[in-house]
Amino acid sequence: MSPNTIGFALLLLGALLLLAKLIRVKWRLAQRLFIPSSIIGGGIALICGPDVFGRLAGAVGADGLTDSGLFTVEVLEVWATLPGLLISVVFAGLFLGHRLPGPREAGRMAGPQIAFGTALASGQYVLGLLLALLVLGPVFDLPPLTGALIEIGFEGGHGTAAGLGDTFADFGFPEGQDLALGMATVGLLSGIVVGILLINWGVRTGRTTELRAGAAPSVSEQAGLVEKENRRSAGTLTVHPSSIEPLTLHFGLLAIAVMIGWLLLSGLQALERWLWIDTIELFVYVPLFPMAMIGGIVVQLAIQSFDRYEIVDRQLVERLQGFSLDMLIIAALGTLSLQVIADNLGPFLLLTVTGLLWSVGAFLFLAPRVMPDHWFERGIGDMGQSLGVTATGLVLLRIADPELRTPAYPAFGYKQLALEPFFGGGLITAAAVPLIVNFGAGWMLGGMGVLLVVSLGAGLLWFGRRPGVDRLDEPA
Numbered sequence: 001m002s003p004n005t006i007g008f009a010l011l012l013l014g015a016l017l018l019l020a021k022l023i024r025v026k027w028r029l030a031q032r033l034f035i036p037s038s039i040i041g042g043g044i045a046l047i048c049g050p051d052v053f054g055r056l057a058g059a060v061g062a063d064g065l066t067d068s069g070l071f072t073v074e075v076l077e078v079w080a081t082l083p084g085l086l087i088s089v090v091f092a093g094l095f096l097g098h099r100l101p102g103p104r105e106a107g108r109m110a111g112p113q114i115a116f117g118t119a120l121a122s123g124q125y126v127l128g129l130l131l132a133l134l135v136l137g138p139v140f141d142l143p144p145l146t147g148a149l150i151e152i153g154f155e156g157g158h159g160t161a162a163g164l165g166d167t168f169a170d171f172g173f174p175e176g177q178d179l180a181l182g183m184a185t186v187g188l189l190s191g192i193v194v195g196i197l198l199i200n201w202g203v204r205t206g207r208t209t210e211l212r213a214g215a216a217p218s219v220s221e222q223a224g225l226v227e228k229e230n231r232r233s234a235g236t237l238t239v240h241p242s243s244i245e246p247l248t249l250h251f252g253l254l255a256i257a258v259m260i261g262w263l264l265l266s267g268l269q270a271l272e273r274w275l276w277i278d279t280i281e282l283f284v285y286v287p288l289f290p291m292a293m294i295g296g297i298v299v300q301l302a303i304q305s306f307d308r309y310e311i312v313d314r315q316l317v318e319r320l321q322g323f324s325l326d327m328l329i330i331a332a333l334g335t336l337s338l339q340v341i342a343d344n345l346g347p348f349l350l351l352t353v354t355g356l357l358w359s360v361g362a363f364l365f366l367a368p369r370v371m372p373d374h375w376f377e378r379g380i381g382d383m384g385q386s387l388g389v390t391a392t393g394l395v396l397l398r399i400a401d402p403e404l405r406t407p408a409y410p411a412f413g414y415k416q417l418a419l420e421p422f423f424g425g426g427l428i429t430a431a432a433v434p435l436i437v438n439f440g441a442g443w444m445l446g447g448m449g450v451l452l453v454v455s456l457g458a459g460l461l462w463f464g465r466r467p468g469v470d471r472l473d474e475p476a
Helices: 003-026 028-032 037-048 050-059 073-092 103-140 144-163 165-170 175-204 219-223 246-276 289-306 314-334 338-343 345-365 375-400 408-419 427-439 441-465
Strands: none
Touching: 003 028, 003 037, 003 073, 003 314, 037 050, 037 175, 037 314, 050 338, 073 144, 073 165, 073 246, 073 289, 073 314, 103 144, 103 345, 103 375, 103 408, 103 441, 144 165, 144 175, 144 289, 144 314, 144 345, 144 375, 144 427, 144 441, 165 175, 165 427, 175 314, 175 338, 175 345, 175 375, 246 289, 246 314, 289 427, 338 345, 345 375, 375 408, 427 441
16 A cells, blocks of 8 residues: 555545535534534545445446445555554543542542443443343344443444454454444434433423523534634643644654553563463453553653643643544544444344433433432533543533533543543453453453442442432422
């Protein structure tokens, strides 16, 4: 594959993203549903690819377009490799530029949030594994590892699903990646749609503490634009560009974090081979991105200890993460196999509906009983994340609490520090498939069941009994 092909494939993604943004500005339905441009661009790429345009071309005799649609096979190969690379950049920056709080500080602010978030994530595994053992295996002859697809696709999202592609392939179920990517798309869209419906319901019934009836996002917010008077800097110059471009500096920090993660993963794989001599293999199937996240924590600890000049700007890190995530999503959707989803439509729908019902049900019935105050704002962010990754949760949280006057936003952030290393693409997500294959679905089900019971107990019997501002039967 020539460098020109790689470069053209990247440029093509940029052009598709720009086209998608123009569609978002003009298409009212996309605005009302807050559909990200990367999802729109991914849908365009998918339609123009082999599974849609290619099949239509083949039906009318244009056989030369059946393998790649409007693109080329080489371009699709480049796109297929991008998600696994870019997800490490996204995870390497999760904690970079954030001051890491002490356990007591984080626990005091985010204890209820941690209990609720843990219940959501572990419940996705429990329900998914039960479904795999009782229905998907006996009826559809699918492997037990399909029980992990709800958490991988919904809470993990496109990046996690794409990053685990090699793991699924190594265990003889490459279809798992396409199913997880499809679920990630459904989860993201349903998270936004259902979340906005719930926010409207919360406003009408007086369950929200900040929004009142008649409040609505502005036209500019729906179009994804920022009014001139409300614009802010996307980053801060912390070093002089004559010495090094600030964006280059921050990319270098992300690169160091990823390399630390690669060294950690390589060391753990070598230790595993030395201790068990291939009788048990876990880390050989763990992808790089959760270790890149640990590398980011190591870099952040070093920054907190030695960076007297505060040269790390969190906003610049977020810009690099956002760019990587946009490119990742459009590339992953552009190479999604619709045929795999069609061949496994029954299991796909069962997993998707189960995950959706669990997240929405937990928000409606658990959040009011776990959160000591502002349950709606605090719960809607976690529900959105459980369906469509962190960004979806933040979108819903900002709609429900536009001025960030409730403790929902800082509690959500602290909760991320506690849960992100494990769920939603963390160590448990990355190790779930190898654990299920090596030790059996029953052990994984038992472990997640215990975690679900503990988190529910902590939420309902401890945090839920603490005095708060707005209880279940006291709408604001």
